[in-house]
Amino acid sequence: MKQKRKISEIIVVGAGAAGMTAAIFAARAGADVLVLEHMETAGKKILATGNGKCNYTNSRQGVENYYGDDPAFVLQIMERFSFTDTLSFFEEIGIYPREKDGYYYPASGQASSVREVLLTELGRLDVKIIYNCAIRSIEKQNDLFCLETKSGNFYSKACLMATGGCAAKKTGSDGSGFLYLKKMGHHVIPVVPALVQLQGKGAFFKEIAGIRAEAMIKLYIDDHPILAERGELQLTDFGISGIPVFQLSRFAARALNESKKVYVQIDFSPELAKEELRELLIRRYNREGISANQALVGMYNRKLIPLFLRLADIEETVEAAKVSRKQLSRLVKVIREFHVDITGTKKFDAAQTTAGGVDTTEINNATLESRLVSGLYFAGEMIDIDGRCGGYNLQWAWSSGCVAGRSAAEKIREKI
Numbered sequence: 001m002k003q004k005r006k007i008s009e010i011i012v013v014g015a016g017a018a019g020m021t022a023a024i025f026a027a028r029a030g031a032d033v034l035v036l037e038h039m040e041t042a043g044k045k046i047l048a049t050g051n052g053k054c055n056y057t058n059s060r061q062g063v064e065n066y067y068g069d070d071p072a073f074v075l076q077i078m079e080r081f082s083f084t085d086t087l088s089f090f091e092e093i094g095i096y097p098r099e100k101d102g103y104y105y106p107a108s109g110q111a112s113s114v115r116e117v118l119l120t121e122l123g124r125l126d127v128k129i130i131y132n133c134a135i136r137s138i139e140k141q142n143d144l145f146c147l148e149t150k151s152g153n154f155y156s157k158a159c160l161m162a163t164g165g166c167a168a169k170k171t172g173s174d175g176s177g178f179l180y181l182k183k184m185g186h187h188v189i190p191v192v193p194a195l196v197q198l199q200g201k202g203a204f205f206k207e208i209a210g211i212r213a214e215a216m217i218k219l220y221i222d223d224h225p226i227l228a229e230r231g232e233l234q235l236t237d238f239g240i241s242g243i244p245v246f247q248l249s250r251f252a253a254r255a256l257n258e259s260k261k262v263y264v265q266i267d268f269s270p271e272l273a274k275e276e277l278r279e280l281l282i283r284r285y286n287r288e289g290i291s292a293n294q295a296l297v298g299m300y301n302r303k304l305i306p307l308f309l310r311l312a313d314i315e316e317t318v319e320a321a322k323v324s325r326k327q328l329s330r331l332v333k334v335i336r337e338f339h340v341d342i343t344g345t346k347k348f349d350a351a352q353t354t355a356g357g358v359d360t361t362e363i364n365n366a367t368l369e370s371r372l373v374s375g376l377y378f379a380g381e382m383i384d385i386d387g388r389c390g391g392y393n394l395q396w397a398w399s400s401g402c403v404a405g406r407s408a409a410e411k412i413r414e415k416i
């Protein structure tokens with residue numbers, strides 16, 4: 001006897017931050033929702049966020065914190081599910097917030113609490129998640145989506161894609177979601193790693209690896225200044241890391257992908273105005289009885305001093321007072337405009353997010369429904385939107401998840 005096929009109203013593909021949020025809001029709006037996840041568990045990436053503490057949002061919101069071919073795409077979505085909506089939603093499901101300089105974390109100090117409360121809410125709403133469910137294809141057949149999997153075919157009236165990008169593949173986001181969408185006619189803006197370390201050219205990196213220093217880092221692409229970020233720079237044996245580097249990385253990655261020339265200039269004295277550093281060095285190098293090396297001790301990390309002097313062509317052991325004004329000008333330039341050619345980025349495995357993704361011109365910016373395939377919705381990192389480091393990527397996952405989930409449920413209700 002032929003088995004009757006089960007049709008869900010909405011199938012959400014991917015049980016990450018965006019997919020779980022979408023499923024919650026669709027179910028709250030009355031839809032019958034099924035979630036398909038190819039990993040053995042949900043929300044693996046959430047566990048790694050904020051160094052295990054989950055920086056789930058930031059009070060400083062605004063379009064300037066989001067990137068993509070059209071950053072303004074986020075505006076309506078953020079209006080419909082804002083920063084304050086995020087705080088209320090998480091408080092309601094159990095997350096008591098702890099704030100530091102505008103950055104929000106769960107008071108438990110555990111990213112696992114965020115995953116747990118989302119799963120608890122899904123359970124409360126009777127939303128079923130099928131794990132280890134590898135999808136072979138997604139097709140629209142007449143008015144229904146057919147998702148072919150190892151465990152059989154699943155059918156739905158609406159399909160909500162929340163499969164993430166390509167960052168941190170071990171958490172489940174392997175880019176497979178893009179393949180189904182391309183087959184359905186969608187265009188994917190080429191993906192590159194973002195919020196990632198940059199590889200630099202220079203044998204000196206081995207000598208200065210491990211240093212952390214406050215710095216201003218300016219990114220240049222084809223000799224044009226693009227962005228400057230200040231914060232704690234980390235020097236490694238392959239190049240540069242730390243939050244200010246992460247913030248620049250998506251631009252560097254995109255430019256390298258397009259074979260453009262990429263370099264950074266590091267200012268190791270960002271707190272001093274232009275002339276102040278020169279005057280300070282002139283005073284320090286006037287002291288009798290100390291070497292050129294000793295004149296810099298207390299200002300810069302011990303390991304940086306020989307490198308600075310070498311690049312400025314000053315002998316370390318020479319008497320400080322014998323260093324000429326011309327040499328000091330060179331030293332100021334080395335400290336202020338420390339040049340590093342960027343040769344690459346670390347790969348997706350080391351990245352926190354993905355720049356690129358489903359082209360936003362093909363998505364309705366109020367509902368997140370596809371403009372090409374009726375009933376197909378998107379949420380999260382798989383859309384061509386990436387946020388700055390600081391809670392913005394999760395904010396995008398919550399906001400887009402909520403809007404896509406609610407819109408899909410509304411569409412189903414309209415049809416009934």
Ligand SMILES: Cc1cc2nc3c(=O)[nH]c(=O)nc-3n(C[C@H](O)[C@H](O)[C@H](O)COP(=O)(O)OP(=O)(O)OC[C@H]3O[C@@H](n4cnc5c(N)ncnc54)[C@H](O)[C@@H]3O)c2cc1C
Nearest residue numbers: 014016017018038049050055164172173380381391393394
């Ligand atoms: C180490 C690290 C730290 C981070 N820290 C922060 C932070 O503190 N604050 C912040 O805002 N952001 C942070 N981020 C970024 C943030 O976690 C992500 O942008 C966000 O989780 C993306 O959510 P998503 O649901 O769109 O995608 P994902 O979380 O990647 O979820 C996608 C889900 O879809 C599943 N999936 C994929 N393909 C398929 C398929 N074919 N079939 C079925 N299921 C599939 C995956 O297994 C996964 O469960 C961090 C990221 C990393 C890697």
